[in-house]
């Protein structure tokens with residue numbers, strides 16, 4: 053066996069290493085060739101930030117981009133601002149392999165693209181173009197379908213969960229995306245999240261003349277906020293609860309008759325999240341009892357699940373990234389920090405996938421004005437395209453090495469089984485502690 057033709061570990065297939073290398077080079081060339089168009093696409097998304105489920109301009113930009121490059125595009129795919137663009141290589145005798153790249157393109161209220169979702173879209177578009185270009189230049193070992201899935205509403209709502217329910221992931225083998233951060237990391241722990249809106253209904257009254265006639269909904273909101281602060285000391289260190297007051301009353305001389313808060317509850321597993329949810333619900337109800345208000349808890353329609361890591365995919369991504377000059381963080385504080393939550397977590401319970409984080413040339417932190425600036429900077433481009441190359445090269449490894457795919461599937465099954473055993477029996481408990489279903493006004 054020559055150095056360029058290695059037998060795969062299980063001895064079932066041979067990997068044509070020189071072809072794989074040639075394809076990886078082609079990925080880089082195609083992405084470099086398209087860099088101007090990719091930058092323009094990401095700039096156009098960045099300049100007109102849109103909130104969850106309202107990403108109409110981004111949807112139009114992305115679907116037009118793929119239509120003009122002869123991809124088969126399904127606009128408004130199950131959701132107004134979702135889309136699916138696909139390309140399939142020539143048929144072959146072996147079964148088709150379906151890889152998908154996920155785009156996000158929603159922004160944050162008041163801050164614009166402070167989480168760099170314009171760059172997430174760019175990474176996936178670039179990776180898909182690069183991969184297609186590489187596969188068009190050779191005869192791949194099997195028929196390949198590449199899908200770019202436009203997934204709206206990551207910051208609020210969970211478009212991927214809607215798309216899972218619509219069956220969008222059912223025929224996919226491996227899914228890829230990457231998220232802007234401060235470091236390159238193949239995996240950072242994204243934890244489960246439950247969003248809840250808390251509404252207090254009291255009774256208005258003149259605050260000086262006859263306050264005793266009123267029922268103070270602002271007092272309930274403040275007590276709820278403080279109850280949660282007190283709970284925090286007894287929470288697991290890996291749990292997070294944070295909230296804002298969205299309505300706090302209208303005028304000092306009117307006893308507030310209505311207040312509204314929004315909280316995010318987070319924990320590393322759905323099992324812990326159910327426990328946290330019960331404790332937080334008790335805090336919200338206690339505030340209502342103390343003030344005589346009525347309380348309504350409205351859960352958002354989708355909880356996000358924790359992201360299941362896939363060590364085989366992560367390792368392949370790291371190897372490709374290193375070849376491209378990435379310096380993956382070894383800082384334990386970063387690797388073990390809780391990086392938030394994502395609806396990609398739910399996707400990892402459906403299909404094996406990878407959600408690496410990437411440096412964008414700035415120390416700025418996500419969800420700040422500084423990060424918005426960094427996500428729109430020229431400097432971010434180099435890192436964004438490098439990430440796209442590494443993702444596409446990892447997809448090539450999956451395509452050319454059947455043992456790798458088998459190992460990815462094995463990792464996924466093990467992780468999923470472990471999680472599902474841990475989570476068994478929580479479904480009803482979690483439902484009971486949130487009155488979302490009975491919340492007519494949400």
Ligand SMILES: NCCCC(=O)N[C@@H](CCCN)C(=O)O
Pocket residue numbers: 167206207208209231242245247316356391392393394
């Ligand atoms: N780790 C991914 C970062 C993206 C992000 O910030 N997502 C939001 C999602 C909130 C959904 N309620 C987050 O706050 O973690």
